[in-house]
Amino acid sequence: MIGGPEDGQGGALRPGRQEAKGRGCLGWPRGGAALSSQILHWPQQLHLFISGLGPCPTAMTDTPVEESLLQIIRSYHQYAAREGDVETLSLEELRALLMDNVPRFMESLVRGRGQGRRKLYFVSELFRAADKDKDNQICFDEFLYVLGRLLRDYHLQYHRQLCARYCAQHGLY
Numbered sequence: 001m002i003g004g005p006e007d008g009q010g011g012a013l014r015p016g017r018q019e020a021k022g023r024g025c026l027g028w029p030r031g032g033a034a035l036s037s038q039i040l041h042w043p044q045q046l047h048l049f050i051s052g053l054g055p056c057p058t059a060m061t062d063t064p065v066e067e068s069l070l071q072i073i074r075s076y077h078q079y080a081a082r083e084g085d086v087e088t089l090s091l092e093e094l095r096a097l098l099m100d101n102v103p104r105f106m107e108s109l110v111r112g113r114g115q116g117r118r119k120l121y122f123v124s125e126l127f128r129a130a131d132k133d134k135d136n137q138i139c140f141d142e143f144l145y146v147l148g149r150l151l152r153d154y155h156l157q158y159h160r161q162l163c164a165r166y167c168a169q170h171g172l173y
Helices: 032-038 044-050 064-080 091-101 103-108 115-130 140-169
Strands: none
Touching (some): 103 140, 115 140
């Protein structure tokens, strides 16, 4: 999807889509011809690789961490393309991304009282905290805040599991 004059992604605008104008997160140009002329002058092979549609342009294989990072980027763009601006996530798109991609974490939010409300509240508050420019959309740079919060919570859970195993092995419970 190399940039083009129609939608900044090489194709005609889809019905219901609006071309993003102005500046996005951290002053980067958003959408349309401005985006395609300033950013998307990459070789088509590289773009196809990043979007998951083609082979890597080099002979090297990805490490597990590199593949995980690329999968996060692919997921972000897959969900961002569902409605509105194709370069940002709405609250509903973020909620769907989290429910589909980190279901165990999301289910851990509903244990106990107020089950469904706690999950909805968490995602809404996470969205509000990540939306630094308060435009009711999360660009990729703001999405990094969401990832940071998820990683921190997963890291804490990792340590809890290690401690529980150690205590169980040594009869400390």
